[in-house]
Amino acid sequence: MQGVEQGVLDLDEDVNRYLDDSEVTVPETYEEPVTLRHLGTHTAGFESAIDPDVVADWDAIVPLETVLVDQMPPRVRPPGELVGYSNYGAALAGHIVAEAHDTTFEEYVQSEIFEPLNMTHSTFAQPVPDDSPGNIAAGHTRDGDGFQTVDTVYINMRPAGSMTATARDLAAFMRVHLGAGTVDNRRVLQTDTVRVMHDQHHVRHPAVTNWRYGFHEYGHPDAGVLGHSGATVHFSSHLVLVPASDVGIFVNYNSNSSEHPPPGTVIDEILAVCGLQSSSTEPTPTAQPGSRERAETVAGGYSLSSLPQSGPLQVIDVLEHVSVEPAAQNRLRTVTLAGNTRQWVETDPYVYHEVDGNDVLAFEVRDGEVERMYMASEPTGVYQPVPAHERQLVTGSILGVSLAGFGLSLAGWGRQCARQTWKQYRTETDSVTEGEHTE
Amino acid sequence: MTDHSESIHSQQSGHPAEHIESDERTRSLTWLARVAGVTLSTVSLGFVLLLLVVIESGGELTLITRPFLMQVVLTLPYLIGFLTVGTTAGAVLAWWHRYWSRRVRIHHTLLAVLGLGFSWQLVRLGFITL
Known part of the structure; x- marks a missing residue:
């Protein structure tokens, strides 16, 4: 400057x-x-x-x-x-x-x-x-x-x-x-x-x-x-x-x-x-009807634009996804893999205030589809919807099933090898015993 | 003419020497396919275990500074991708040429599917750059 x-x-x-x-x-x-x-x-x-x-x-x-x-x-x-x-x-x-x-x-x-x-x-x-x-x-x-x-x-x-x-x-x-x-x-x-x-x-x-x-x-x-x-x-x-x-x-x-x-x-x-930040107050729900429908519209997984989108550090992006779900009383619930669960009240259409906190969540919706989600406490980026096949549940399930399958497969091979070795050992032992009897 | 008829005969019923060569080739292909499947399972599990061990011992910093051991670990996803291709090719050949018993073929196909899913997620998580 x-x-x-x-x-x-x-x-x-x-x-x-x-x-x-x-x-x-x-x-x-x-x-x-x-x-x-x-x-x-x-x-x-x-x-x-x-x-x-x-x-x-x-x-x-x-x-x-x-x-x-x-x-x-x-x-x-x-x-x-x-x-x-x-x-x-x-x-x-x-x-x-x-x-x-x-x-x-x-x-x-x-x-x-x-x-x-x-x-x-x-x-x-x-x-x-x-x-x-x-x-x-x-x-x-x-x-x-x-x-x-x-x-x-x-x-x-x-x-x-x-x-x-x-x-x-x-x-x-x-x-x-x-x-x-x-x-x-x-x-x-x-x-x-x-x-x-x-x-x-x-x-x-x-x-x-x-x-x-x-x-x-x-x-x-x-x-x-x-x-x-x-x-x-x-x-x-x-x-x-x-x-x-x-x-x-x-x-x-x-x-x-x-x-x-x-x-x-x-x-x-x-x-x-020091009284420099307003203390959290109970947010007043919007008087506009349709909160439930809007909560269902914004439900889904979201990824932050400030996290890596390539290279091994991309795993951080997947771990940091935020899941948004409709909750009781027309509220929203956000959940992260780390276990951070928060409830939000809609104060204006597609604008939500945190219950027991000062955070604000806002959605940009066009033609019934969420384009972006903004969180006041995350100014370093903007959340974008994650396609269904890239969500944590899909990634975790595929990785889990694959690793379990590989493990079971190796265990099966190990068992088969052990059985064959044992069978071979028994055959050799039996033939040696037979040979001794013949002599 | 004689040479030609011999050639047709050889193609139809197989010369003993070619039978042996073909059997060896088949044995070698089936062996390679089985090895690819076993190695795919071993390397995939090894990758996850080693990655966790390196991060646990050296901290998350190792993903950034990438000491030698982390560099080695980060090459494994490409090996997994290669082995997945080998295992999948083996599964296709096994059904095509009826290698092994049906049970082994199903087992090998399942491994190929798991390998494809695992490799897809490795690409998705940035461990494999296409």
């Missing part, structure tokens, strides 16, 4: 215009070009991949340009159509900033953001240089009742997940956004630029959380809270801004969010205690 202020970058310009001197070129798969606005709202239409090219060895880190050329995902939908969180898109935006300022992303951020804001403990350098102040936190993984440290990993697709910082430095970053671009009279963004960043840039559905620039709306869609989560293999974090109340919250764990409730849980509690 500093580049936009300087007139070096434009949010609606084809990004290829900034890549003349780079080996990276976004293919013209669709007529509409990819722009920085698409990259800042994760609507560029690149196929999503969870892995930002994590490497176990720091000498496997290669220049960002190389990563972007070698690992360019296919463009799977026209830009601006729907959200699908893309680490590649974030990395491409970082590369464009570097190209526009004729430097590297790490150096640009260091000189234009970290230094002016006195964020002395922050860096995108990997590994963190030895002369950096402070101690680096180690990632941890659960080991029985305790935790054990794990080896550091590095990320090639920076800036995705590759910043090292302290809570104090992140507080300075949040103050820039809450303080209209300045901290202690040090300005890094114009007031208007901050306002533009906090404006809506992509609307998924009016009833759910939508995208600002680089941030998504957090919690209740009307609460005016912005946020962004972050996670690597052994770290998880969440940053939330409440501009109207001049509050910023940053929570970080040096362990994976699967090891404990995610940082968002702590943030929700802080927001509730």
